[in-house]
Amino acid sequence: MAVRYVRVKPLVNLFAPAVRAFGNIAVIGRATTAVTKPPVPVLFTGPDDAHKTFPGELADSIDLAFRQTPGPTLVYGVPVTADAPDWAGALEVVAGLNVQLVMLANTPLNKDTKVAGGPIDLLSAHVTAVSNTGADGLERMGVAMLESGVAKADDILTNERMVYIAHKSTQDAAAAVAGTIAGYEPAVSLLLKPVNIVSPPFTPAEIEALNGTETDDSGPAGKGVNWLTSPALIPGNGVYMGEGYTGDPGGGKRYMDIVRMVDDLSFRLKAQLIHSIGNVRISRSGLRALVAQMEAILTPLLDADVLNSFEVVVPVLTLLDKDPATLSAAEAAAIHAAEVQRLVQVLAAVEYAGAVHRISITLKFD
Structure with missing residues (x-):
C-alpha cells in the first residue's frame, strides 16, 4: 500500500431543513353519511374519491377547490351532521392538521353565521388561535364567502387571517377561492388570478361599495372584502380575483400574500435554525x-x-x-x-x- 502522508476519511452528515406546505386545505361541511364524534378527517388528492366518501355538499366544495388551476395538492374533508353540525368540534379536529387554509362548505357570512358562536365566528377565532398558539407550521387563514349578490363590506369580522369573497354565483365561492389561493406560493399576490367558477360580474357601483372610492392619485382603498371580476382587458371571458385583501383593511397585513409570506418565512428560519440548538x-x-x-x-x-x-x-x-x-x-x-x-x-x-x-x-x- 502506498504511503499517504495526509489521510482524509469523509463523513457526510447533511442536514435538510423541514419544508412547509403552503396550499393544503381543510374543508368542513355537512355530510349525508354517518358522522362520528369527533369527526374523522379524510385526506383527498382528487375530487373523485371525495364524491364517493362524502356525497353532497362537502364533496361539491372539495371538487370545486380541486378544479382550480393551479390548485391544491391535498384537501382534507371533515364531515359534520347535516341537521345539527358541530362546527366547534370539527374545528378542534382541524387544529391538529397540517393545513394552511380552512373553510366551511357552503356557509356564507350573514347575521346568523357571524354571531358569537356562529360558524364563521368560530372559524375566525380558530385561525387566530391556532396561528398564535398552535404548533410550528400550523399557521393558517380562513376563507369565507358573502351571500350571493351581496355587495356590502360592513358586516365582516375584522381579522387579518380571514379572506372574504363577494360573488354572484350559485356555487361555493369560498371553496373556489381557497383552491385558487392554495395553488400559488405565499409571496404571489392573488390579484387578478383566475378562479374557475361561474359568477356574473359586479357593476362599478357595486365594486365601489365593496372596495371604497379610489382616485387617480390614491392606492387601493379596500374594506377587507374581495370580489370576483371579469375584466374586459383580459382576453376571454374568465373570472378573476378582484383584489387580494385580508379581512383587516386597517391593519399592517392588509394583503393575504403578506400574511402567508410571514408564516412561510418564519417557518423556514425556524426549520433552518433548529439544528443549531x-x-x-x-x-x-x-x-x-x-x-x-x-x-x-x-x-x-x-x-x-x-x-x-x-x-x-x-x-x-x-x-x-x-x-x-x-x-x-x-x-x-x-x-x-x-x-x-x-x-x-x-x-x-x-x-x-x-x-x-x-x-x-x-x-x-x-
Whole structure:
C-alpha cells in the first residue's frame, strides 16, 4: 500500500431543513353519511374519491377547490351532521392538521353565521388561535364567502387571517377561492388570478361599495372584502380575483400574500435554525455560523426579488467582537447573561417587495 502522508476519511452528515406546505386545505361541511364524534378527517388528492366518501355538499366544495388551476395538492374533508353540525368540534379536529387554509362548505357570512358562536365566528377565532398558539407550521387563514349578490363590506369580522369573497354565483365561492389561493406560493399576490367558477360580474357601483372610492392619485382603498371580476382587458371571458385583501383593511397585513409570506418565512428560519440548538456555541465563530444559516434562507429570497433587502443583527455578537478590555460593566454583564441563560437574541429585518396593484398613467397630448 502506498504511503499517504495526509489521510482524509469523509463523513457526510447533511442536514435538510423541514419544508412547509403552503396550499393544503381543510374543508368542513355537512355530510349525508354517518358522522362520528369527533369527526374523522379524510385526506383527498382528487375530487373523485371525495364524491364517493362524502356525497353532497362537502364533496361539491372539495371538487370545486380541486378544479382550480393551479390548485391544491391535498384537501382534507371533515364531515359534520347535516341537521345539527358541530362546527366547534370539527374545528378542534382541524387544529391538529397540517393545513394552511380552512373553510366551511357552503356557509356564507350573514347575521346568523357571524354571531358569537356562529360558524364563521368560530372559524375566525380558530385561525387566530391556532396561528398564535398552535404548533410550528400550523399557521393558517380562513376563507369565507358573502351571500350571493351581496355587495356590502360592513358586516365582516375584522381579522387579518380571514379572506372574504363577494360573488354572484350559485356555487361555493369560498371553496373556489381557497383552491385558487392554495395553488400559488405565499409571496404571489392573488390579484387578478383566475378562479374557475361561474359568477356574473359586479357593476362599478357595486365594486365601489365593496372596495371604497379610489382616485387617480390614491392606492387601493379596500374594506377587507374581495370580489370576483371579469375584466374586459383580459382576453376571454374568465373570472378573476378582484383584489387580494385580508379581512383587516386597517391593519399592517392588509394583503393575504403578506400574511402567508410571514408564516412561510418564519417557518423556514425556524426549520433552518433548529439544528443549531444544542450545537452552536455562544462564541464569535458560533454566532457567525448562526447568521450564515439565516442568510442561507434570506439570500435566495433576495435574489428572487421577493425581498428588497434584509439585515441580521446579533447584539451579543457585536459585544463579542469588541476588545474585552473596552467592554463596559453592562456589556460584560450582557455577555455573561447570554452564556448563563444560554439565550441568544437575534434581530432580523426584511424589506418585502410587494407586487404592483395599481398603475396611474398620465397621458399628455400637445
